Amino acid sequence: MPWKNQGGGPWGSGPKGPWGSGPQPSGPRPPDLEDLLRRGQDRLQQLLPGGYFSSLGIAIAVLGALTIWGLSGFFRVQSEELGVVLRFGKHVRTVQPGLNYHLPYPIETVLLPKALRVSTISIGMTLINDPARRGTTARDVPEESLMLTGDENIVDVDFAVLWRIKPDGVGNFLFNIQNPEGTVKAVAESAMREVIGRSNIQPILTGARTTIESGVQELMQKTLDGYGAGVLVQQVQMQKVDPPQQVIDAFRDVQAARADLERLQNEAQTYANRVIPDARGRGAQIIQAAEGYKGQAVAEAKGQSARFLDVYEEYRKAPDVTRQRIYLETMERVLGPAEKLVYDSGSGPGGGQGIVPYLPLSELSPRRTAPATPTPPQNQQTQGGGNR
Numbered sequence: 001m002p003w004k005n006q007g008g009g010p011w012g013s014g015p016k017g018p019w020g021s022g023p024q025p026s027g028p029r030p031p032d033l034e035d036l037l038r039r040g041q042d043r044l045q046q047l048l049p050g051g052y053f054s055s056l057g058i059a060i061a062v063l064g065a066l067t068i069w070g071l072s073g074f075f076r077v078q079s080e081e082l083g084v085v086l087r088f089g090k091h092v093r094t095v096q097p098g099l100n101y102h103l104p105y106p107i108e109t110v111l112l113p114k115a116l117r118v119s120t121i122s123i124g125m126t127l128i129n130d131p132a133r134r135g136t137t138a139r140d141v142p143e144e145s146l147m148l149t150g151d152e153n154i155v156d157v158d159f160a161v162l163w164r165i166k167p168d169g170v171g172n173f174l175f176n177i178q179n180p181e182g183t184v185k186a187v188a189e190s191a192m193r194e195v196i197g198r199s200n201i202q203p204i205l206t207g208a209r210t211t212i213e214s215g216v217q218e219l220m221q222k223t224l225d226g227y228g229a230g231v232l233v234q235q236v237q238m239q240k241v242d243p244p245q246q247v248i249d250a251f252r253d254v255q256a257a258r259a260d261l262e263r264l265q266n267e268a269q270t271y272a273n274r275v276i277p278d279a280r281g282r283g284a285q286i287i288q289a290a291e292g293y294k295g296q297a298v299a300e301a302k303g304q305s306a307r308f309l310d311v312y313e314e315y316r317k318a319p320d321v322t323r324q325r326i327y328l329e330t331m332e333r334v335l336g337p338a339e340k341l342v343y344d345s346g347s348g349p350g351g352g353q354g355i356v357p358y359l360p361l362s363e364l365s366p367r368r369t370a371p372a373t374p375t376p377p378q379n380q381q382t383q384g385g386g387n388r
């Protein structure tokens with residue numbers, strides 16, 4: 001009941017309120033709803049000849065209500081969504097993006113999960129807003145990133161998982177898991193810890209990242225499929241893999257020492273590849289020369305022994321002749337290379353006392369060259385001297 005009908009209200013007569021006259025309305029006044037409803041009822045009554053409660057009026061009202069109820073079943077699915085239609089709470093079909101229709105509530109309802117959007121979950125770090133940089137910055141989360149390796153070392157791993165809902169697993173995604181993002185994150189962390197625990201720290205820090213990413217992705221997909229989560233793991237990206245901050249300097253020193261070790265080993269192998277074939281070639285050459293000298297010495301010894309046997313046979317048949325021949329041959333061999341002077345004591349003007357002029361017999365006959373003696377190989381001699 002308005003204040004004007006109460007004769008000023010409980011605080012006195014007139015339009016004044018309890019604190020005086022109160023603020024006076026200014027500007028356009030709002031429409032009177034009671035007047036609008038009354039005029040609408042009058043017009044509807046003119047359209048319905050029998051009044052509100054006639055058969056025709058009730059039919060038209062019911063038809064209008066059914067029309068409005070039926071039109072309420074149209075819905076639109078956005079480009080990154082899929083429509084999951086439920087009939088009395090049971091999943092009956094999945095519709096693609098666009099304008100679709102389902103039986104009006106409460107017969108059917110629709111859920112619109114963002115099934116076509118690729119989501120990203122970071123493990124080992126969290127992104128926070130940084131007003132100073134006007135963007136986001138990553139903050140390390142040690143309880144997630146520190147992991148134990150197979151050789152009992154600790155490594156700091158930050159990685160991200162890209163995932164989405166399976167096209168044929170929307171129903172499983174909605175009804176089989178309660179916290180999808182939390183489940184995916186827990187499974188990702190568990191899978192990474194298992195794969196890291198099976199590997200040593202050296203390959204983790206160097207060239208095994210691709211293998212680890214593939215292993216984590218495969219293990220995550222297997223686990224989520226076991227849950228019936230309806231999640232498709234598209235990619236696992238290792239953002240950072242380092243030793244813990246407290247030991248990173250010592251670890252880098254060890255890495256530098258290992259690099260020096262590999263470099264020195266490579267240099268030694270290069271030197272060995274160059275020297276060993278040369279030494280083997282020289283050894284083969286020395287062995288070949290020794291074999292030649294051996295054959296020559298044996299043949300010469302056999303020839304000398306054969307000559308000695310021949311001489312001995314001749315000596316046994318005619319000892320005097322053979323002895324004379326040996327004497328002459330020995331004198332020839334001994335006196336042959338020497339210079340000789342011939343003196344004739346029985347002729348000349350001195351009657352045996354004179355001396356004939358010098359007769360250089362050695363210059364008249366061609367010089368004899370000393371027979372070449374076989375020289376054993378130098379390397380063989382050196383080797384024999386070393387063995388002594």
